[in-house]
Amino acid sequence: MKEVICDLCGSSSYKHRHTIKVDDSGLRYYRYTRNLPEQQRSEMTGKFNIVQCQNCQLNYVNPRYSTEQLEVVYSSDKIIGGNWQSYKYLFDLGQPDEMQGQLKTGAYNARMYDWKFALIEEHNSTKSRKLLDIGCGDGKFVYEAIQRGFDANGIDLSPDRIEQGRKTYGLGNALRNMNIDDFSADEKFDIITMWDLIEHLESPSSLLAKLEKISHKDTIIVILTMSLDSITYKHFGKFWNYMNPTQHLYYFSHSTLEKMFNKNGLELVAIEMDDSRDKHFIHYLHSIVLGQLNNFIFWLIRNAGLPSLLKRIGREDLAERLPKRLENLYPGKYIGRYHDNFVYIAKFRS
Ligand SMILES: [Zn+2]
DSSP states (O other): OBOOOOTTTOOOOEEEEEEEEESTTSHHHHHHHHHSOHHHHHHHOEEEEEEEETTTOOEEESSBOOHHHHHHHHHOHHHHSOOBOSGGGGGOTTSOSOOOGGGOOOOOOHHHHHHHHHHHHHHOOSSOOEEEEETOTTOHHHHHHHHTTOEEEEEOSOHHHHHHHHHHHOOGGGEEOOOGGGSOTTOOEEEEEEESOGGGOSOHHHHHHHGGGGEEEEEEEEEEEEBTTSHHHHHHGGGSTTOOTTTOOEEBOHHHHHHHHHHTTEEEEEEEEOGGGGOOHHHHHHHHHHHHHHHHHHHHHHHSOHHHHHHHTTOHHHHHHHHHHHHTBOOSSOOSOSSOEEEEEEEEOO
């Protein structure tokens, strides 16, 4: 773990906002904790603090994982992905016990892509459509962009994800395992996207600064991140679904992200609500109820001797597998998406 200074203003004075317990005593980090390499487990678990800079109000995790520890988190599919998002699999013996990251494919969400591209079309004032997706992962978004006529490319720091995307979508050199610094100064893009990326970076500010090299005067920068201005954060506070100090190092609000844009020569052009804008309040309630049900099942297995009860009624098969199944269950109180994320669109000041 390492102590860090504010990435926006450089100040080292902060006030405490939230304490998050990362260990196997609760449902949310149960599986994560068990999947950490044993020799790193004690250093990488325990209490994490989310703090707020006294000078500029940026919220961030401090102290946080070192670069080497973040590599441990991201190099293992077992740790970061592949959760069952529903309790119903607990008792369905047709499902495999172990769920790995590459199986985390979720249902194809056409509506989400339609929304993303409509947003890009609305704000792109250039005739050309050269697009770069930073942190593209397996390139699903790049693939969708190409289908819609964009000249799209993606970069990612994980060679495995790039390789996987090239295979899955036949994307070839549209996906590159490289860093922003590796672009030559004459390669410019009309649209630069970062979906769910900025909150994971060690220094979001230095990435924003580097975008200037690959932008022209009309380039739009499209950033999706969860926001402290969402009603779900205001309701749940430290229990908000996105409060995850093992991966989310920064918690932006409209105002702190705008300050970070300004610091790096960017101007905020628009803020858009995420694609959950059409969801009704009933989705929100449904999420809360489902999350509570997860917690209840977790409690039942751990404290009410459910495995021995199952043995007694002749279901040894289930009794043994139930604790394993539990590892695939995620997360706690609130599991749905409802007005959590915003899209921030910015341009370099000419
Ligand atoms: Zn600050």
